[in-house]
Amino acid sequence: MDYEIFKKLYLNAEHQYIWKEDIINTYIPVIERAINETITWFDSADQKISSTDIGSAIIASEKHQEKYYAIYVKRRITGNIGSIFSIFKENYNIAAKGYDSRLGIPIPPAELDEFIAFFERLGKSKSDAETLWNNIQSYKRKIFTFRTLANKSINRQRRVPPKLRMKVLSRDGFRCVFCGCTGEKTSLHVDHIKPVAKGGSSKLDFLATLCEECNLGKGTQDIENILGGK
Numbered sequence: 001m002d003y004e005i006f007k008k009l010y011l012n013a014e015h016q017y018i019w020k021e022d023i024i025n026t027y028i029p030v031i032e033r034a035i036n037e038t039i040t041w042f043d044s045a046d047q048k049i050s051s052t053d054i055g056s057a058i059i060a061s062e063k064h065q066e067k068y069y070a071i072y073v074k075r076r077i078t079g080n081i082g083s084i085f086s087i088f089k090e091n092y093n094i095a096a097k098g099y100d101s102r103l104g105i106p107i108p109p110a111e112l113d114e115f116i117a118f119f120e121r122l123g124k125s126k127s128d129a130e131t132l133w134n135n136i137q138s139y140k141r142k143i144f145t146f147r148t149l150a151n152k153s154i155n156r157q158r159r160v161p162p163k164l165r166m167k168v169l170s171r172d173g174f175r176c177v178f179c180g181c182t183g184e185k186t187s188l189h190v191d192h193i194k195p196v197a198k199g200g201s202s203k204l205d206f207l208a209t210l211c212e213e214c215n216l217g218k219g220t221q222d223i224e225n226i227l228g229g230k
Helices: 003-012 021-044 084-097 112-121 126-139 146-150 154-158 162-171 212-218 223-228
Strands: 015-020 054-061 066-073 188-192 207-211
Touching (some): 003 066, 066 084, 112 126, 162 207
16 A cells, blocks of 8 residues: 555544554564454445555654554444444454454363364364464464553553643643743643653653643654753
């Protein structure tokens, strides 16, 4: 998909997530499988969706010489099936865990021989059991729920909750830590002292108050480096 087209779809979607590729790499096959099965799920119910509703891409940053993996999902409810995002999350959980809670299929046994015996009780062959077993093992990951994986995305980590934002503003005396400007003259922002992409965190000690002018002028530089250079 063309980058400009992807960017437009990504920015217009209600659900947006982006991770550094090296961090998310082991989970990309699971996410891609969940996306494909979500499209298939809606197709089977005669409720077609497409890449305008859900999609992914690997984005290269020439400036930082890094790659990122991003996905988007539109907030669209189709018929009586539910939202695209809810079906996608369920499909991720299925791919990561290896069972389908929607269809009432129980968690499969942890050992291959037990798995084969389980299949025999269902009237299935040993080869069918081994094929599915190998498939499940190839997709299993430590992070079983998409919600947990989503919380590791860069844009989710960048968000500062309103209560925490107020604590930062109060601590800094409602003044920009760079120029001392107050909110009476300009709007105040709460920003990360070290960018999330470089290991920063949305915790009180890792946030600072900046006026709009200083925040825009700072760009992607670390606040601590700028202050240290004064």
